[in-house]
Amino acid sequence: MLICDEYLTPTSLAEAFAAMEKNRGRYRVVAGCTDTLPWAREGRAGDVEIPALIDVTKIPELNERQVGDRRVRIGAATPIQRFLDDAALGRAMPAMPRCAVWFADDQIRAQATLGGNVVNASPAADATPCLEAHDAVVELASAQNGKIVKRSMPLRDFITGPGKTQLAEGELVTGFECDALAGFGGSFEKVGHRRSLVISVVCLAVMVKLDRDGRVIEDTRLAIAGIRPVPRRLREIEDLLRGKKLTGALLEEAADMPLDLVQSRSRQEYRRDVVRGFLVRGLIAASRRAGASPDALTQELEAAYG
Amino acid sequence: MVDIRLNATINGRKVSRDAKPHLRLLDFLRDDLNLTGNKEGCGAGECGTCSVFVDGMLVKSCLMPVAKAQGATVDTIESLAKSGELSVLQKAFHKAGASQCGYCIPGMVMAATAALRANPFADREEIKERLGGNICRCTGYQKIFDAVELARDVQNGRLPATALLETDTADGDVIGKSVRRIDAPSKVSGRLKYAGDMIMPGMLHVQVLRSPHAHARIVSIDTSAALAMEGVESVITSADVPGKDGFGVFVHDQPVMAHDKVRYVGEAVAAVAAEDALTAKRAVAAIKVVYEQLTPVFDPDVAMREGAAVVHDYAPDNITKHIPIRVGDVEAGFAESDLVIEENYSTQAIEHAYLEPEAGLAYVDHDDVVTVVSPSQNITHHRHMLARIIAKPISKVRFVMSPVGGGFGGKEDMIYQGMLALLAMKTMRPVRLVYTREESIISTAKRHPSRTNLRMGVMHDGRIKALAMRMVCDGGAYGLSTEGVMRKAAILAAGPYSIPNVRIDTYGIYTNNTPSGAFRSFGALQTQFATESHLDIIAERLGLDPFEIRRINAMRDGATTHTKQTLGSVSLMRALEAAEQASGWEAGAPAVRGETRGDLGHDDVRPSVTLGTRFAAGDTQEAAE
Ligand SMILES: Cc1cc2nc3c(=O)[nH]c(=O)nc-3n(C[C@H](O)[C@H](O)[C@H](O)COP(=O)(O)OP(=O)(O)OC[C@H]3O[C@@H](n4cnc5c(N)ncnc54)[C@H](O)[C@@H]3O)c2cc1C
Numbered sequence: 001m002l003i004c005d006e007y008l009t010p011t012s013l014a015e016a017f018a019a020m021e022k023n024r025g026r027y028r029v030v031a032g033c034t035d036t037l038p039w040a041r042e043g044r045a046g047d048v049e050i051p052a053l054i055d056v057t058k059i060p061e062l063n064e065r066q067v068g069d070r071r072v073r074i075g076a077a078t079p080i081q082r083f084l085d086d087a088a089l090g091r092a093m094p095a096m097p098r099c100a101v102w103f104a105d106d107q108i109r110a111q112a113t114l115g116g117n118v119v120n121a122s123p124a125a126d127a128t129p130c131l132e133a134h135d136a137v138v139e140l141a142s143a144q145n146g147k148i149v150k151r152s153m154p155l156r157d158f159i160t161g162p163g164k165t166q167l168a169e170g171e172l173v174t175g176f177e178c179d180a181l182a183g184f185g186g187s188f189e190k191v192g193h194r195r196s197l198v199i200s201v202v203c204l205a206v207m208v209k210l211d212r213d214g215r216v217i218e219d220t221r222l223a224i225a226g227i228r229p230v231p232r233r234l235r236e237i238e239d240l241l242r243g244k245k246l247t248g249a250l251l252e253e254a255a256d257m258p259l260d261l262v263q264s265r266s267r268q269e270y271r272r273d274v275v276r277g278f279l280v281r282g283l284i285a286a287s288r289r290a291g292a293s294p295d296a297l298t299q300e301l302e303a304a305y306g
Numbered sequence: 307m308v309d310i311r312l313n314a315t316i317n318g319r320k321v322s323r324d325a326k327p328h329l330r331l332l333d334f335l336r337d338d339l340n341l342t343g344n345k346e347g348c349g350a351g352e353c354g355t356c357s358v359f360v361d362g363m364l365v366k367s368c369l370m371p372v373a374k375a376q377g378a379t380v381d382t383i384e385s386l387a388k389s390g391e392l393s394v395l396q397k398a399f400h401k402a403g404a405s406q407c408g409y410c411i412p413g414m415v416m417a418a419t420a421a422l423r424a425n426p427f428a429d430r431e432e433i434k435e436r437l438g439g440n441i442c443r444c445t446g447y448q449k450i451f452d453a454v455e456l457a458r459d460v461q462n463g464r465l466p467a468t469a470l471l472e473t474d475t476a477d478g479d480v481i482g483k484s485v486r487r488i489d490a491p492s493k494v495s496g497r498l499k500y501a502g503d504m505i506m507p508g509m510l511h512v513q514v515l516r517s518p519h520a521h522a523r524i525v526s527i528d529t530s531a532a533l534a535m536e537g538v539e540s541v542i543t544s545a546d547v548p549g550k551d552g553f554g555v556f557v558h559d560q561p562v563m564a565h566d567k568v569r570y571v572g573e574a575v576a577a578v579a580a581e582d583a584l585t586a587k588r589a590v591a592a593i594k595v596v597y598e599q600l601t602p603v604f605d606p607d608v609a610m611r612e613g614a615a616v617v618h619d620y621a622p623d624n625i626t627k628h629i630p631i632r633v634g635d636v637e638a639g640f641a642e643s644d645l646v647i648e649e650n651y652s653t654q655a656i657e658h659a660y661l662e663p664e665a666g667l668a669y670v671d672h673d674d675v676v677t678v679v680s681p682s683q684n685i686t687h688h689r690h691m692l693a694r695i696i697a698k699p700i701s702k703v704r705f706v707m708s709p710v711g712g713g714f715g716g717k718e719d720m721i722y723q724g725m726l727a728l729l730a731m732k733t734m735r736p737v738r739l740v741y742t743r744e745e746s747i748i749s750t751a752k753r754h755p756s757r758t759n760l761r762m763g764v765m766h767d768g769r770i771k772a773l774a775m776r777m778v779c780d781g782g783a784y785g786l787s788t789e790g791v792m793r794k795a796a797i798l799a800a801g802p803y804s805i806p807n808v809r810i811d812t813y814g815i816y817t818n819n820t821p822s823g824a825f826r827s828f829g830a831l832q833t834q835f836a837t838e839s840h841l842d843i844i845a846e847r848l849g850l851d852p853f854e855i856r857r858i859n860a861m862r863d864g865a866t867t868h869t870k871q872t873l874g875s876v877s878l879m880r881a882l883e884a885a886e887q888a889s890g891w892e893a894g895a896p897a898v899r900g901e902t903r904g905d906l907g908h909d910d911v912r913p914s915v916t917l918g919t920r921f922a923a924g925d926t927q928e929a930a931e
């Protein structure tokens with residue numbers, strides 16, 4: 001049970017930092033609360049008494065979304081559901097709608113925020129491989145001597161381990177800046193014990209951009225999570241694929257690269273098998289959505305991995 | 307605490323109220339507004355019994371702090387049936403039989419309402435996807451999906467509204483007909499009150515202190531700090547039991563709260579009644595217990611050995627119950643068999659996971675009748691046991707069975723009703739206890755984990771000559787239903803097969819694990835898992851079809867079971883035939899099947915699960931749009 005003396009809902013960054021300053025050492029930031037409330041239960045943190053809870057979801061800066069031609073900016077309090085509702089956002093981040101549809105369930109993703117997913121830094125956090133594939137930069141803000149000070153750093157530096165980030169005391173994540181990848185086809189592969197409400201055993205974000213004829217891979221982005229302490233970009237595979245003709249053999253070659261990705265403590269062999277299958281399947285799906293020429297991929301390959 | 311002044315529109319009415327800042331929207335709706343239609347099945351976002359609309363969007367209200375509802379429009383299950391007239395979806399749930407215990411149903415109806423609002427033409431796959439956040443443990447999902455499809459078609463005019471009504475059945479002609487359940491309207495509307503939904507004026511809230519140790523002597527319990535807290539009415543321990551302490555379905559070996567020693571992690575040690583649940587929780591934390599650790603025993607085979615730690619003094623060998631069955635001469639049977647096959651089997655503990663966590667209410671009425679209201683599956687027995695425990699004549703003890711939000715055997719034991727009765731008697735006020743999901747999992751009975759050694763002697767033609775089985779079950783810290791489970795396990799161990807020579811021994815053993823108790827199938831599962839698996843293995847060895855070996859040995863009308871019961875009629879042959887047909891079974895020994903299985907891949911074989919039906923239309927060339 002999460003017990004507080006005060007629940008504060010600031011409506012500006014300045015108000016939020018004032019509340020954090022006033023309650024220094026005795027507050028906790030919350031957004032959608034979908035990680036925090038289950039955490040404060042028996043068997044995990046148990047009953048937790050925190051004098052002040054500071055809810056950041058009503059701060060305008062944290063709710064903004066700008067979709068540009070080259071970069072996308074997403075406020076930290078954006079609910080995961082927006083990636084399904086906002087078509088422009090979905091086009092600029094083509095793996096994210098697929099990630100969103102597998103994320104928790106229809107109800108939780110209406111509450112769960114992107115910022116919460118990143119700051120919670122679970123190795124199985126589904127949005128993190130997508131953001132990593134977009135070269136996301138984390139925007140941070142804090143107050144010093146009454147002034148709001150901002151800094152930013154790449155997501156891959158921000159998340160340092162399971163549940164660990166570079167978020168400093170008194171700091172908030174305000175948003176994320178990512179590459180806009182409109183024109184890429186996207187896919188998100190995830191496996192767990194059931195269809196909804198499931199923690200990823202493996203999850204993979206794949207984006208592919210093809211030439212006009214749908215035959216040559218012009219660019220691609222891949223990142224994987226659930227199998228190591230932090231998400232990992234798969235640049236080796238991207239380098240192998242970029243500029244090559246799209247063929248089934250090429251995708252299988254990519255999946256067979258000896259990268260030794262699985263660092264989980266449990267079910268390693270299973271995860272290795274899944275990773276291989278996901279790479280092929282994810283690349284096929286993303287290529288198809290990128291407009292792959294119908295004869296580029298053999299039917300057998302699609303049947304085996306579809 | 308700084309209260310929140312909450313202004314919101316709830317079920318169409320303006321509400322302006324002070325609320326405690328730590329409340330979740332679910333607490334506020336249920337406890338402060340008495341809107342108990344939506345339930346708390348898990349409190350962790352996993353089950354969907356708490357699903358409500360906030361500004362038109364379905365959310366899990368157990369994951370939402372009440373402050374987030376500031377200025378919002380909130381609609382609960384109570385909003386759907388306007389002045390008692392059920393919505394189309396609610397009527398469809400009624401018609402389709404989509405409610406059994408009913409505990410999940412308000413949440414299901416809400417999720418279904420959201421699904422059809424999002425897409426009035428959603429197909430079955432999309433409905434499944436959109437209802438993915440809601441769990442049902444008893445109806446099964448098919449009828450629920452049927453109901454949503456029915457409502458969709460009525461709403462879209464594809465079916466007439468009369469499709470929601472009862473099909474005409476002549477008076478009394480109900481067998482084999484689909485008849486609407488008479489209790490369904492109360493469930494689909496959320497009006498049915500389960501124990502955790504009930505309130506009484508002046509009611510106190512109960513919380514329980516549980517043992518952190520598996521086996522320890524209680525040296526002392528100091529409740530003074532807890533009792534001194536404002537708002538705390540009473541704290542009880544085993545010392546407060548006025549009569550003969552002890553309950554259980556067969557042996558009365560379990561005290562209402564741990565007496566002298568604790569025997570498993572999660573065992574109740576003390577209980578507090580206070581003005582609100584938070585105060586009771588804090589009081590529980592203030593109780594000081596000094597324990598002296600004892601050596602625990604966790605493995606039933608170890609517990610049976612000489613010199614093992616003893617869980618109950620009355621059973622120095624740790625045997626709760628041993629059921630032996632002997633028919634014919636097993637060794638002679640093995641000697642005349644062509645083949646003797648031996649294997650070991652094991653099954654694990656399983657939690658019932660009914661969606662309604664344990665809850666109960668107790669009070670002493672104007673005639674001094676101690677009354678306990680709870681979803682007990684065995685009230686008459688509980689009443690007799692409680693009378694002895696509280697030293698009252700049976701006429702002064704009453705048990706009321708509240709609607710059971712799923713039991714599956716797990717609510718047969720009188721785990722918490724004793725504490726409620728004692729607190730009601732001490733405080734002379736109504737008291738209520740509602741378990742959290744975690745508490746339910748930690749402290750209540752599980753299905754018996756088992757280890758079975760099985761030998762069978764068979765002839766080349768498949769006839770079974772002899773069966774010898776020894777099963778050891780972990781009964782955990784208390785007896786509960788173990789004796790009955792061991793009996794039924796033994797009685798059904800040889801399956802519905804005529805076997806001339808049988809030796810069966812089932813053992814229920816005390817350990818310091820969570821107690822095992824009644825669970826659907828009541829022991830039959832454990833032994834028959836072994837027997838039926840064994841038959842498949844033997845079929846493979848003999849080159850027989852698994853159906854065939856069962857037919858060869860099947861009991862027929864007039865057969866005598868190995869516990870000497872004569873069976874007038876035996877439907878096994880018909881059941882086998884039906885199973886063979888329904889499964890599209892490909893005849894032959896298991897070993898002769900090749901890589902491709904002719905009996906798979908039929909239209910009615912469930913395809914693997916996918917998500918994203920709502921993308922299906924634009925699956926290709928999305929990027930180019
Ligand atoms: C049943 C269930 C199913 C789930 N399924 C999935 C799933 O499929 N995939 C998945 O990835 N996750 C899943 N989750 C986890 C959770 O929903 C997500 O991680 C979610 O994105 C967390 O966001 P939130 O806003 O709810 O976080 P909160 O609980 O509000 O916050 C989480 C942490 O982030 C911090 N924080 C939040 N916002 C900020 C900010 N702006 N600045 C600084 N710190 C901040 C908080 O202090 C807290 O430590 C599931 C959870 C539940 C209960």
Ligand code: FES
Nearest residue numbers: 348349353354368
């Ligand atoms: S999801 Fe809220 S109570 Fe289970």
Ligand code: FES
Nearest residue numbers: 407408410442443
């Ligand atoms: S009817 Fe669904 S849980 Fe019982």
